Amino acid sequence: MSNTPNQKHRRAQRTSAFIQVLIARYPDCFSTERAKIRPLAIGIEKAIRASLDADNADEPTPSWLIRQALARYTRSPAYLESIIAGTERIDLDGKIVEPVTEAAIEQAKTQRNEQKSRAAERRRVHAEAAAEQKRREKLEQLAERFNQ
Numbered sequence: 001m002s003n004t005p006n007q008k009h010r011r012a013q014r015t016s017a018f019i020q021v022l023i024a025r026y027p028d029c030f031s032t033e034r035a036k037i038r039p040l041a042i043g044i045e046k047a048i049r050a051s052l053d054a055d056n057a058d059e060p061t062p063s064w065l066i067r068q069a070l071a072r073y074t075r076s077p078a079y080l081e082s083i084i085a086g087t088e089r090i091d092l093d094g095k096i097v098e099p100v101t102e103a104a105i106e107q108a109k110t111q112r113n114e115q116k117s118r119a120a121e122r123r124r125v126h127a128e129a130a131a132e133q134k135r136r137e138k139l140e141q142l143a144e145r146f147n148q
Contacts, residue, residue, distance in 0.1 A: 011068070018061070018069045022048070028094025034078040039089045039104075041097045045070055051092065077115060083108035 023030040029044075031037050041047070045066055052061045073079060083104055088096040 015065065015068045015072055018065050019073055022069060022073075025051075026092045029090060029092045030073065034081075037076070037078045037082050038087050038094075039079070039083050039100050040070070040074065041089045041091045044092065047092050075111070077112065080108045080112045080115070084112065 019030070023032060026048075029038075029040065048066055048070075049061075049063070052066075083100055086100050086105060089098045089100060091097050
């Protein structure tokens with residue numbers, strides 16, 4: 001796979017665009033609306049592959065793109081919250097196919113807590129940097145005042 005920052009950025013953009021394709025193509029399964037996001041059926045990647053191959057025989061969608069789009073979608077806070085809520089898993093047509101297991105709920109709770117702690121750490125670091133910048137500005141103002 002690509003490793004340069006530019007290549008990673010292009011791959012991320014392509015993944016985001018493909019998620020939008022999935023949302024448009026399977027509106028009963030994928031959504032950007034937090035309240036409509038539901039857990040996906042286990043193995044839905046195969047169903048997506050089969051559906052895409054049936055329609056796009058001339059230009060197949062790369063498997064890495066499907067996997068990356070599903071990974072990004074299923075790691076979102078809204079998706080993890082839907083798992084934690086115990087909402088049933090759905091297929092591409094939005095039909096219920098199976099319940100969410102307790103193990104999946106526990107894993108989602110762990111992932112969500114990790115996301116929250118990383119976000120709190122980012123906020124703390126940002127707040128410290130802002131406070132340090134403010135202190136520097138005050139010191140510069142004081143130095144200017146006394147150097148006049």
